[in-house]
Amino acid sequence: MSQIIATNGAASPRTSLERVDEWGLLRGLSFLAIVMQHSLGEFIYRSDILFPDAVAMALLYHLIRYGTLTFVFLAGAILFYRYGRRxxxxxxxxxxxxxxxYVPFACWTVLYWILTKTLSHQPLFAWSDWPTFLQQFIAPTYGYHLWFVVMIFQFYLFFPLFRAAASGIGRWTGSSQAERTKFGRIGLLILLLAIVYGWLMYLSYYRMPEWQTSGLWKTLLDYRTYEFPYYAFYFVLGGICGTYLEKWRGFVLKMLPWSTLAFIGMYLWMNLDLLRSSGEQINLNYSTYLKPSSFIAVTFQILMLYGWALLLQKQKGWWTKLLTLCGKYSFGAYLSHAMLLTGIAVLTRDWIFPGWHLPVSVLTALFAAPTALLLCAGLSRLPGGHWLTGGAGRNWRLRKGTQGSAKN
Known part of the structure; x- marks a missing residue:
């Protein structure tokens, strides 16, 4: 996902911008969390799983729910950091x-279509399949993770509207010469937005499934997980980070003990809520992103992880370098990792793991994540590789060309 939330590169409009290293760490952490999350999803619903194994996997699942929503946060941070001025x-x-x-997304959409049809022993392009095939480029279902690309791209399309709104709000918050008053107003606006967004999450989870609608409204409700307004709070929070970076850094470090405690409390609550809701079989769908408790937990977790990323960045150790490398190739790896997980799931479909589903899930993720990263790195170096990996391939060729020119 590094193209979605890239922090530098040849296309930067302002070469004097500071490189924000902690964003690369968060990008790497988020990618690894998503792979682990999807790996758990491949094994938790198998018929031979024992209830204690499913509970243990659910506990791990709630620790890594931050992945996708952190990418939304980082998209907002980068866009406002680089292009916030009108x-x-x-x-x-x-x-x-x-x-x-979008172009790499479209290419991988075709690949996942081919994979699904092949595994189900169906014709690739029957005439009756064309409407479903075309739908994949708007509301993908054959690649279960591709919905995120469709959703996040909407923020890029509507960013000028976000920027215009931020400009108007900025005139109001900046009308006072007192910095304390200015940031107090910003804090108040964020609090009000959180209340409105929390109400939207309440409606989405508890009320909207019961609404009797038809036509366009029914379509909008049925596909709300694809629609950017249901994730807008994280994008705006990222915009605050990108606009007031130094103040944001100080804030998350100051709040680190409290955000950590708040996340622990919400983590315990989410596990209890899931166990109550699931009954005899754990159902991770009860912990959807569009739920008030998930919203509160992930928000505190983003604040917590940002603070820990700042502290980790100061260490300059191997872990920092590893996460930065993961973030660099995360977009192409994100697009491809589900194909690797699907292949592993098909291979192990008839295997029985009673009492071992959690270790198998972790081992699967530990295999899929580096393999997907290596695949992206390799594809990015091939002619036309950027059609599958995005900017990672283009940036690599640009660096190579620059190095060649320097040698000449």
Whole structure:
């Protein structure tokens, strides 16, 4: 996902911008969390799983729910950090993002279509399949993880509206000369937005499934997990981070003990809620992103992880370098990792793991994550590889060309 939330590169409009290293760490952490989450999903619903194994997997699942929503947060941070000023031309950025994000998504959509049809022993392109095939480029179902690309790309399309709104709000918050008053107003706006967003999550989880609608409204409700308003709070929170980076860093470090305690409390509550809701079989769908408790837990977790990422960045150890490398190739690896997990699931479908589902899930993720990263790194170096990996391939060729020119 590094193309979705890239922090540097040749297309940067302002070469004087500081490189924000902690964003690379968060990107790597989020990618690893997503792979682990999807690996758990491949094994937790198998018929031979024991209830204690399912509970243990659910406990781990709630620790790594931050992955996808952290990418939304980082997308907002990067866009406002680099293009928040209204005098910055945004149209070229959007065109570039179409090539870096949507084109690789479209290519992998076709690949997942072929994989699914092959595994189910169906014709690849029967005439009756064309409407479903075309739907995959708007609301993908054959690649269970591709929905995120469709959703996050909407933020790029509507970013000028977010920027215009932020400009108007900025005139109000900046009308006072007192910095304390200014950030107090920003804090109040964030609190109000959190209340409104929490109410939206309440409606989405507890009320919208019961609404009797038809036509366009029914479609919007049925596909709300694909729609950007249901994730807008994290994007706006990221925008605050990108606009007031130094203040944000100080804030999350100051809040680190409290955000950690708050997340622990919400983590315990989410596990209890899941166990109560699931009954005899654990159902992870009860912990959907569009749920008030998930919203509160993930928000505190993002604040917590940001603080820990700042502390980790200061260490400059091997773990920092590893996470940065994961973040660098995360987009292409994200697109491909589900195919690896599907292959492993098909291979092990008839294997029995009573009492071992959690270790098998962890081992599967430990295999799939580095394999997907290596695959992305390899594809990025091939001619036309950027069609599958996004900017990772283009940036590699640019660096190689620069190095070649320097030698000449």
């Amino acid at each position: 005098d910055r031309r945004y149209a070229p950025v959007l065109v570039k993002r179409i090539g870096d994000i």
